[in-house]
Amino acid sequence: MDALAALTERLPDGAVSTHPGELTSRSRDAWPLAMLREIRGERLPRPMAVVFPRSTDDVVATLGWAAETGTVVVPRGGGSGVTGGAQAQWRCVVLDLSLMNAVGQIDRESLTVEVEAGTHGDRLEAALNREGLTLGHHPVSLGFSSVGGWIASSSAGLASAGFGTIADLVLGLEAVLAGGDVLRLPPVPRSSIGPDLRRLLIGSEGTLGVITRATLAVAVAPEGYRWHAFALPAFEDGIAVARSIVQGSARPLMLHLFDDAEATSTFNELGHEDGAVLLLGFDPGGPDDAQAVEVAADAVGATALTQDFGEHWWERRAEGAATFRRVMGEERMLGPGVILDSAEVSGLWSVLPKLYAAVRDALGAHAARPVTTHLSYPHRSGASLTFTVLLHGQDDLSVEDRYHKCWEDAAQACHRAGGSLARGVGLLRAPYLEAELGSAGVATLRAVKQALDPHGVLNPGKLLPE
Numbered sequence: 001m002d003a004l005a006a007l008t009e010r011l012p013d014g015a016v017s018t019h020p021g022e023l024t025s026r027s028r029d030a031w032p033l034a035m036l037r038e039i040r041g042e043r044l045p046r047p048m049a050v051v052f053p054r055s056t057d058d059v060v061a062t063l064g065w066a067a068e069t070g071t072v073v074v075p076r077g078g079g080s081g082v083t084g085g086a087q088a089q090w091r092c093v094v095l096d097l098s099l100m101n102a103v104g105q106i107d108r109e110s111l112t113v114e115v116e117a118g119t120h121g122d123r124l125e126a127a128l129n130r131e132g133l134t135l136g137h138h139p140v141s142l143g144f145s146s147v148g149g150w151i152a153s154s155s156a157g158l159a160s161a162g163f164g165t166i167a168d169l170v171l172g173l174e175a176v177l178a179g180g181d182v183l184r185l186p187p188v189p190r191s192s193i194g195p196d197l198r199r200l201l202i203g204s205e206g207t208l209g210v211i212t213r214a215t216l217a218v219a220v221a222p223e224g225y226r227w228h229a230f231a232l233p234a235f236e237d238g239i240a241v242a243r244s245i246v247q248g249s250a251r252p253l254m255l256h257l258f259d260d261a262e263a264t265s266t267f268n269e270l271g272h273e274d275g276a277v278l279l280l281g282f283d284p285g286g287p288d289d290a291q292a293v294e295v296a297a298d299a300v301g302a303t304a305l306t307q308d309f310g311e312h313w314w315e316r317r318a319e320g321a322a323t324f325r326r327v328m329g330e331e332r333m334l335g336p337g338v339i340l341d342s343a344e345v346s347g348l349w350s351v352l353p354k355l356y357a358a359v360r361d362a363l364g365a366h367a368a369r370p371v372t373t374h375l376s377y378p379h380r381s382g383a384s385l386t387f388t389v390l391l392h393g394q395d396d397l398s399v400e401d402r403y404h405k406c407w408e409d410a411a412q413a414c415h416r417a418g419g420s421l422a423r424g425v426g427l428l429r430a431p432y433l434e435a436e437l438g439s440a441g442v443a444t445l446r447a448v449k450q451a452l453d454p455h456g457v458l459n460p461g462k463l464l465p466e
C-alpha cells in the first residue's frame with residue numbers, strides 16, 4: 001500500500017483529496033510573489049494531497065502518519081497570508097482546517113468563546129454579534145482568514161487599539177504536535193507556571209504544532225463608533241498626538257493615523273487634499289473623551305474634521321482587499337510586471353519617526369508610485385507602521401528582482417532604525433530571523449523545533465530558514 005492510501009484508510013471518507021483543482025488552489029497563499037509566479041504561468045510546487053480534517057482526532061491521525069512516513073505537512077487556514085507561510089512544497093500534504101469551523105460555547109460570565117481553528121473571522125464575528133458580543137479582532141482579511149491562521153501568524157486588526165491583538169485574546173489553546181500528541185492549555189487569564197506555552201504557538205507559522213481549537217476573550221459589542229478626526233500638518237505630528245492619547249486617560253477602540261499620501265487617496269472623496277489624518281473611534285456608550293483628545297491635537301495645531309471621515313473609512317475597510325485581488329489576481333488591473341505589497345513594521349514610540357522615514361525611503365527608492373503609510377495597533381510603548389508599495393518592472397521577471405531588492409533594503413532600514421518586521425514570517429521573512437533574534441535566538445528556536453518536530457515534517461522553512 002502506498003503512503004497516501006495508508007493515510008486515506010486512517011481518515012473518514014472524503015477527508016483526503018487528490019482532485020487537481022483542489023491541489024492547485026491549496027498550493028499557495030496570498031503572497032504576492034507566488035501570485036505573480038502563478039499568473040505568469042510558472043508551475044508552483046503542488047501538494048500530493050489535501051487533507052480536510054473534521055476533528056482533532058483526524059489531525060492526530062494525519063500527523064502520526066506524517067511522522068511515520070516522513071511526509072511534510074503544511075497547515076492551512078484561509079490561505080490569506082502574504083508571506084508564503086502556507087505555501088505547499090512538492091510531495092507534501094496540505095492540512096486544510098476549513099471544515100473545523102464550529103463556534104462552541106460562549107461563556108457570558110467570563111466573556112470567552114471556544115472556537116475551532118478553521119473558523120473564518122466573519123463567521124465567528126456573526127455568531128458573537130448575535131449574542132451582543134464581539135471579538136474585536138478586525139483584520140482587513142476578516143472574511144477569508146481563520147482563527148488558527150491568526151494565531152499562527154500573530155495577527156492584528158483595525159480595532160487592536162481597544163481590544164488587543166490576537167496574542168492578547170488567546171486564553172486557551174488545543175494543538176496537535178508533530179507525531180500526534182495533543183497539547184491542551186486551558187483558558188486562563190494569566191499563566192505563570194513556567195513559560196506560557198500558548199505564546200510558543202502564537203506566531204509559530206504552523207511549524208511547532210497544528211492549532212485545532214482556541215478559547216478567546218470577547219467583549220460586549222459597542223453600538224457603532226463615535227469618531228474624532230483631525231487633519232495634521234505632518235505625519236510626525238500625528239505620531240506625537242497618537243502617543244499622548246494612548247499614554248493618557250482616553251481609551252479609543254480604534255486609532256489610525258494616515259500619512260499625507262494615504263490620507264489623500266483614502267479621503268479624496270471627502271475633499272481632503274493634503275496633510276496627515278488621525279482617526280479615533282470610541283465606544284459611544286463609554287466616557288466622552290473628546291476633551292482629552294482635543295487637548296492632545298491642539299498641541300500640534302491639528303484641525304478637527306467631521307465624523308464622516310471615520311464612517312467613510314470604516315465602511316470601506318474591506319476595499320483594500322478587493323483592490324489587492326484585482327491587481328494581483330486574474331484581472332491584473334494594472335497590467336503585468338506589477339507587484340502590490342504591504343510591509344508592516346513595529347517600534348517603540350521613541351524610534352517611530354526615524355523608522356517611518358527610513359522604511360518609507362527604502363521602499364520608495366524602488367516604488368512606481370508614492371509609498372503610502374498608516375500607523376495602527378498602538379499601545380503604551382509603541383505602534384505599527386504599515387507601508388503599501390507598488391512595484392513596476394519591465395515584465396513579470398524583472399519586477400521579481402526589484403521585489404527582492406526592495407524587501408532587502410526595507411528590512412535593513414527597519415532593523416537599523418530599531419524596528420521589527422511584523423505580520424507573519426513565512427518564506428518571505430524567514431531570511432531575516434537572525435537580524436531580528438540574533439544567533440542565540442535562532443539557535444533557541446532551532447532547539448525547540450528539533451525537540452518538538454524531530455523529523456522536520458511541520459511546515460519547514462516557514463519560520464527558520466532552511
Ligand SMILES: Cc1cc2nc3c(=O)[nH]c(=O)nc-3n(C[C@H](O)[C@H](O)[C@H](O)COP(=O)(O)OP(=O)(O)OC[C@H]3O[C@@H](n4cnc5c(N)ncnc54)[C@H](O)[C@@H]3O)c2cc1C
Pocket residue numbers: 029030074075076077078079080081082084085086097117118138139140141144145146147148149150151152153154155156157158205206207209210211212320321322324423424426459462
Ligand atoms: C488583503 C489582505 C489584507 C490583510 N489584512 C491583514 C490585517 O489587517 N492584519 C493582519 O494581521 N493580517 C492581514 N493580512 C494577512 C493575513 O490575513 C493574516 O496573516 C491571517 O492571520 C492569516 O490567516 P489565514 O487563516 O488565512 O492563514 P493562512 O494564510 O492559511 O496561514 C498563515 C500561517 O499560519 C499557519 N496556519 C494556518 N492555520 C493553522 C493552524 N490551524 N495551526 C497551525 N498553523 C496554522 C500556516 O501554515 C501559515 O504559516 C491580510 C492579507 C490580505 C491578503
